[in-house]
Amino acid sequence: MSDPNLITLTVNGRTYQLPEVPGEMLADLLRYRLKLTGTKVACGEAECGACTVILNGEPVLSCSFPAAKADGADILTIEGLSDLHKTPTADGQLIPLHPLQQSFIEYGAVQCGFCIPGQIMTSYALLERNPDPSEEDIKYALKDTLCRCAGYPSIIGAIKAAAFTLKTGQPLPHPPIDPSNHAGRVVGRIQPRPDAIAKVTGKAIYTDDIQFENMLHARVKRAGVPSGILRKLNIEKARKLPGVVAVLTAKDIPGEKNHGLVIPDWPIMVGIDEQIRTVGDALAIVAAETRQIASKALDLIEVEIEPLPVIDHPVKAIQDDAIRIHKNGNLLKHIKVRKGDVEEGFAQADVVLEHTYHTPMHDHAFMEPECSIARLTPEGRMEIYVGSQIPYSDRNQVARALGVPEEQVRIIGQLIGGGFGGKEDIAGQIHAALLARATGRPVKLLFDRQESLIVHPKRHATQIRVKVGAKKDGTLTAVETELFGDTGAYASLGEKVLTRATTHSSGPYEIPNVKADCYAMYTNNPPAGAFRGFGVMQSAFAIESMMDTLAEVLHMDPVELRKKNALKVGSITNTGQVLRESVGLMECIERVEAEMNRLSGGNPFIPKPVEGAPHRLRAWGFAVGYKNTGLGGGAPDKAGAEVELRRDGTFQVRSSSAELGQGLPTVLQLIAAEELNQNPRQIDVLLMDTDLTPDGGPTTASRQTFVTGNAVRHAARALRQLLTSELAERYDVPPQEIRFIEGLAQVNGKQVSLSHLAEQMLESGRQPLASYTYWAPATRPLGQGGDMHFAFSFAAQAAEVEVNTLTGEVNVLRLIIANDVGTAINPLGLRGQIEGGAIMGIGHALTENFIVEQGRVITDRLARYRMPSITLTPEIIPIVVEHPVTEGPFGAKGVGEIVLIPTIPAITNAIYHAVGVRFDRIPVDQEKILLTLKERSGNY
Amino acid sequence: MNIWQKYVIPHSIEEAIHFLTSAPGPARPIGGGTDLLLEIQQGHHPPVHTLVDVTRIPDLLRLEEVGAHLFIGAAVPVRVITESPLVRYHATAVAEACGLIGGPQVRNTATLGGNVAHALPAADGMISLFAFDTQVEIANDGGRRLQPIHTLFKGPGQSALDLSSEIIVGFYLPLRQSGQSSAFSRVMRPQGVALPILNMAVWMERDDRVIHDIHIAIGPSGPVPFRATRVEHELIGHPPDSISLQRAKEAIHQSIQFRSSAMRAGAAYRHHLSEVLLEEVIGKAWQRAFELEAV
Structure with missing residues (x-):
């Protein structure tokens, strides 16, 4: 270093000399000082690879690479890539993008786009060293470059295509995706995303990429304890810290004190002598000239909390002596489904089985952490820049907190780096607005990954008891379920999620007698809300595990048992809805079954040892699912x-x-x-x-x-x-x-x-x-019969797993996935949904577990909450089934959630068929597999 | 709240020691920083004023044969170690272990010096070095010295080195001789908090019939890493057949107390895996010992 206080570095061929800033990482230098915001920061803890740049020819993680260490380095970022190479087309033209960029677009590997710069830069480094990588090489190189949309198969395909073009100079080979059977002139045909070019060149703007002049940076003081009364809060020292512009507490909220999507039960900030219900509760908010100063100010805020007992499980919450988390008690809602008479049904049954299943909380782990920027316009309106799943709800909730008419607030939605249901609730929108109002300056509130993991609502943890009765021939006579759902500290969409869990808890089957009761309970855990699958993932795991057990007890083929009971046109659902059309379940089952039999060579449910490695056993598992499209239940949609x-x-x-x-x-x-x-x-x-x-x-x-x-x-x-x-x-x-x-x-x-x-x-x-x-067609509330939903999507999946009987390790090798989507309007996007849903399902089955102990979040880093990486990618065999809905656009119905629902029980059922270990909770624990096998062999 | 106040990049060992000892506040050497920076950021490491980047000191970047030893500089990125034909030949277990540290991006910055200084009882790179009679070269203002690797640990995450005044220069491993070999393997648990449950490194010398000598390191098997000498003892002088392997497995049970940790694995599972890994690494090393391919 010639001048010790200057950093010299070359980025994309241009040389910069910049003063050194203590504590600055390379990603921050690139993003905030050079405005090269194509490089993304998703975790800040060297886990996810989104921030990958090429430094002196090698990929490094710029989020944890000291900027000073890059002195003298030559750096390539996503913005510089298209200068290096262009992509030839069939007609001899050149597309001004690197073949990797173009192949990511054409193969549909770009979805939310937030991880894409990291994916492409990591892939670029791979191809520089290995121009002809195998699938294994790709998985090894991209092992730590995570994608939550999880189009891993498409990413692999795109890298291979780019490698081909770079090697041969030929145009990119076409992706192997078929148009819809009902394709029109453009609908149902392959169409690249309109925002894909911006996303592969780093030009796509997400909220944290925006900088306003004079902008302040906000941070939130969180309770850190799950249950208590806030007795004292001293913000004086924080307020006096140089660079701090505002510190606000509950008493500074001009309008309504709570927010919430359905019930406003979530305090914007907890006031003095008010109740703290979860670790992420906000106590005070700070705006400062820099993020570092704002963070330091948090440490200077003095807090005194009188602890209260912690209710960490819904079954504890329902006890009479449990402390009240909310004024009206701990029961958010008792949800009931009644059809026929289950007692009569069980009396008619030849076999009655009963078992209880458990599912944990899951985090959406969208790659882009929450970020809001609030700015007052010269006319005094509040503008909020945010990636939100419900902009008009944000507007309403921000306006109510500010005590202004809704028209005084404008939500300017930005690109969203993944949501999956986790960006429906308020995160930092109101806090940023309060600080912008108080300071008159633009305020950015960016969550770090830890804050994101602690604060936003999770998937509901559930306990589901299932009792089934069936005739010898497999005909279901009755299903009774009892669910306890943990909605955590606040309602969010808890009632609606758990209603869906309840109504779907007897599976996509026609059953004369059904009784389901769900207790949606408040606890001191982080709140739970919407998450892809919306309660149905949980109940599908329970009922589909039970169906497999039932098949075994009845000595029936598990597929036959499902066919015997599957919903079809004319069936009446457990909520009393007559299905008049678009019930493609049987076709899904038959097509998956045929493919499974073909691939397995028959007897898919009998374990087969791997040749040369008899300790590795393979078998298939099967599951089905359904999921409503639309709000339903009488909600105007x-x-x-x-x-x-x-x-x-x-x-x-x-x-x-x-x-x-x-x-x-x-x-x-x-x-x-x-x-x-x-x-x-x-x-x-x-x-x-x-x-x-x-x-x-x-x-x-x-x-x-x-x-x-x-x-x-x-x-x-x-x-x-x-x-x-x-x-x-x-x-x-x-x-x-x-x-x-x-x-x-x-x-x-x-x-x-x-x-x-x-x-x-x-x-x-x-x-x-x-x-x-x-x-949308009117629907009726639960309990009133008639159409509770205006459409359902259906699915069947088969999973082939390999279990290592020496270690208990499980690998998913192949997934056959059939979804009835009505009509595939956007086959390229559909492929992304199918792949992403399947990989998320693998994650839920095998790796993901949001661990909370006594209300405190253990998995508060991405390093601890394991979302699946590319190494878990199986071969995915997608089958698109199209039973159009008359009312749907071109016959289409929803697909975003159904893709995930059968994956989990298909995997756990496959594990059972491979080694005889039945899982009644997820994620699968390899230790349990191994110890069970050892016990069984008398070795222990 | 800054992770550091001052970041300096010396170009010699002397300069690095000077930066460390003359810093106006707490100072630490930093290699890739993949562990250290996160620990400081997450509040698991006391604040540091000056970080002394050792990755541009030529002596720490050497990777070469020195007399009867292979020298691996403390600041050589583990990716380079993984791919080095020298390491793959002379210290296969080290190459294997380094290939499993982090992901590809992390391996471009992570170093063995950091891995050892960090003193975690199950660090892959460190455990692999343990299987060799690795001598560690350390520098401070008194000069340089060699210490056996097992003397560098005080407790989990606690190095016996004084990191405010000394740095690791590199590692000396014996060159591979005829009949010698090594291997490394580990088992992860992907569920929940993903952490390696167990790893194991072995170095072996055999003839066409029996194991002459063997070193076995298992992580984590205690607060500080150590060689499983009682297990080694059961194997020396024997072929790796089912009888001696069974004795070795029993020796694991008798001499190593695996801990149950809620997030990683129960002791019983670890014990079982230690048997599986033992067979695997011994099997690999036994095979490899006669594969004396040219470098």
């Missing part, structure tokens, strides 16, 4: 959308619905393009802005393709009619003689450009715009 023809002749589709990586922009783009007969490239999709986009409702319950998809379809149709009548009038031709083709209208053989049409309409004072509010 609607979405607004508008479509506009712009002056340049392109269209814009607008809705506040959220894109979390699942591919909604592509779906809406394809639907509008189909209706308007345009190229999808002519359609721009704007989402998640409460000023600019109509309310699309929450992005939850696998509903957006159906609900907002329909809204866009109808709006596009209305716009088409509007444009047609405009042209008909203007050119005096009958409307039926007007056609639209790309960028043009054909009027009586004459061509009119759409930009010209837009100009003309605007000049004559008419907006070339149509909006539509789509109301």
